[in-house]
Amino acid sequence: MSDPRQITMIAFMQAQNCSNYTGSWRHPSSHSDFLTPAYFQRMARVLEEGKFHVAFFDDRLAMPDRYKNDHVEAVEGGVRVVKLDVTTIMTVMGLASTKLGIGGTGSTTYFEPFHIARAWGTVDHMIGGRAAWNVVTSVNDGEALNFGRDTHVDHDHRYDMADEFMEVVLGHWDTWEPDALIVDKEGRFADGKKVHRLDHKGRYYQSRGPFTVPWTPQGRPVIIQAGQSGRGKQFAARWAELIFCSVRNIEHAKANYAEVKGAIAAAGRDPEKVVIAPACYVFVGETRAMAEEKFAISDSLARPIDTLALLSEAINFDFGSKPMDEPFSDQELAQLTGMHGMRDRVIANSGKKNPTTRDFVEHSGRGRLREAPIFKGTPKDVADEMEAWFKGRACDGYVLATTEMPGGYEDFVRLVVPELQRRGVYHKDYRGTTLRENLGLPMARRGDWRM
Numbered sequence: 001m002s003d004p005r006q007i008t009m010i011a012f013m014q015a016q017n018c019s020n021y022t023g024s025w026r027h028p029s030s031h032s033d034f035l036t037p038a039y040f041q042r043m044a045r046v047l048e049e050g051k052f053h054v055a056f057f058d059d060r061l062a063m064p065d066r067y068k069n070d071h072v073e074a075v076e077g078g079v080r081v082v083k084l085d086v087t088t089i090m091t092v093m094g095l096a097s098t099k100l101g102i103g104g105t106g107s108t109t110y111f112e113p114f115h116i117a118r119a120w121g122t123v124d125h126m127i128g129g130r131a132a133w134n135v136v137t138s139v140n141d142g143e144a145l146n147f148g149r150d151t152h153v154d155h156d157h158r159y160d161m162a163d164e165f166m167e168v169v170l171g172h173w174d175t176w177e178p179d180a181l182i183v184d185k186e187g188r189f190a191d192g193k194k195v196h197r198l199d200h201k202g203r204y205y206q207s208r209g210p211f212t213v214p215w216t217p218q219g220r221p222v223i224i225q226a227g228q229s230g231r232g233k234q235f236a237a238r239w240a241e242l243i244f245c246s247v248r249n250i251e252h253a254k255a256n257y258a259e260v261k262g263a264i265a266a267a268g269r270d271p272e273k274v275v276i277a278p279a280c281y282v283f284v285g286e287t288r289a290m291a292e293e294k295f296a297i298s299d300s301l302a303r304p305i306d307t308l309a310l311l312s313e314a315i316n317f318d319f320g321s322k323p324m325d326e327p328f329s330d331q332e333l334a335q336l337t338g339m340h341g342m343r344d345r346v347i348a349n350s351g352k353k354n355p356t357t358r359d360f361v362e363h364s365g366r367g368r369l370r371e372a373p374i375f376k377g378t379p380k381d382v383a384d385e386m387e388a389w390f391k392g393r394a395c396d397g398y399v400l401a402t403t404e405m406p407g408g409y410e411d412f413v414r415l416v417v418p419e420l421q422r423r424g425v426y427h428k429d430y431r432g433t434t435l436r437e438n439l440g441l442p443m444a445r446r447g448d449w450r451m
């Protein structure tokens with residue numbers, strides 16, 4: 001991390017018809033050209049003007065169709081139903097920017113390690129060493145059904161698989177020594193002794209190599225992870241360079257920060273070299289009244305189907321199959337295979353060991369603005385809160401979601417960024433060109449990830 005410590009800013013984006021806030025596609029000022037490069041490139045320029053470190057793309061490998069086992073309501077409501085391939089979108093954005101880091105989500109459960117290593121390695125070359133990979137184990141049966149399986153892999157089992165998956169991906173990225181490429185037209189293309197086979201034969205994966213993408217400008221893409229369960233946090237502590245989290249308020253954020261930094265140290269890594277960033281929303285206006293008005297417009301866009309479809313998707317349970325006030329049994333709760341972090345948060349927030357569907361709707365905040373902390377008001381109000389979280393060690397940065405595209409980011413860049421810069425907690429310019437440089441991370445070295 002930079003010295004003095006500075007906020008790391010990440011934009012929480014979706015390669016689809018809406019922002020993280022599903023209702024955003026209806027926002028009067030949101031652009032609707034999401035199937036064109038212009039939409040994403042416009043966003044890249046706005047974010048780079050605001051010196052964001054990373055534009056990050058969430059992903060899921062299915063529509064949210066677990067609710068009533070049907071997609072029609074989700075499609076009609078535009079509930080995150082378009083999902084474009086993130087590596088293409090990362091490249092498109094990378095070509096419209098020069099410093100902005102660009103991250104995309106890739107599943108360890110439904111892709112092969114070789115595929116992920118090659119796709120992200122290629123993007124990292126194409127955008128000059130600014131790529132990041134958000135490692136997810138995926139969440140639901142819809143994803144399984146799209147990839148030739150009937151049901152999703154069990155929660156902890158998929159993290160065990162993911163640990164080995166990481167060894168294969170990072171192993172492949174190491175197989176080209178940094179100076180292997182020669183490209184001497186009169187002589188050798190590359191030094192054959194500096195390109196190695198991986199020959200991985202493990203419990204879950206086999207992959208021989210040699211890998212087909214040379215060492216990238218930053219060595220390898222930056223690793224992002226956002227597991228929220230105990231097992232998920234343990235995985236993040238072992239592998240991630242950027243950790244995203246979902247927190248309720250500053251007290252919860254501080255407790256989570258201390259816990260995760262402790263887990264990183266316990267995993268034998270330097271906690272100061274790992275950024276922890278909670279998801280949040282910002283509503284900023286030149287006056288408080290203007291900020292409140294922006295918030296009210298966005299807040300009015302959420303519909304009940306947004307919550308039910310996204311909750312069913314995340315928890316991997318059809319919330320249409322149970323009466324609103326019937327408690328989940330212990331066995332039902334134990335058998336849920338989706339996001340355990342969200343399940344556990346509902347139990348904690350509701351204070352009920354056996355919450356009902358209504359409790360899940362109420363206490364997850366899913367599909368609505370209160371799913372994440374909200375910083376609202378004048379630029380000073382917003383900067384006061386963001387600075388307090390940052391200086392109070394509740395976070396090292398933020399994953400900023402918005403409700404109008406690109407207006408929410410334009411507001412932030414125009415009004416909040418200068419205020420944070422004036423206070424000395426946000427960089428005035430990028431330090432270098434690769435994402436590792438801009439995050440204050442050392443250049444990757446072969447094998448540095450091995451314990």
Ligand SMILES: Cc1cc2nc3c(=O)[nH]c(=O)nc-3n(C[C@H](O)[C@H](O)[C@H](O)COP(=O)(O)O)c2cc1C
Binds near residue numbers: 226228
């Ligand atoms: C900011 C943020 C972004 C996330 N992005 C994704 C994503 O793109 N895809 C996904 O499946 N899960 C995403 N998640 C969820 C986690 O990666 C993880 O899948 C989820 O918490 C389930 O893991 P758990 O059971 O360990 O909690 C995100 C979480 C946060 C806080």
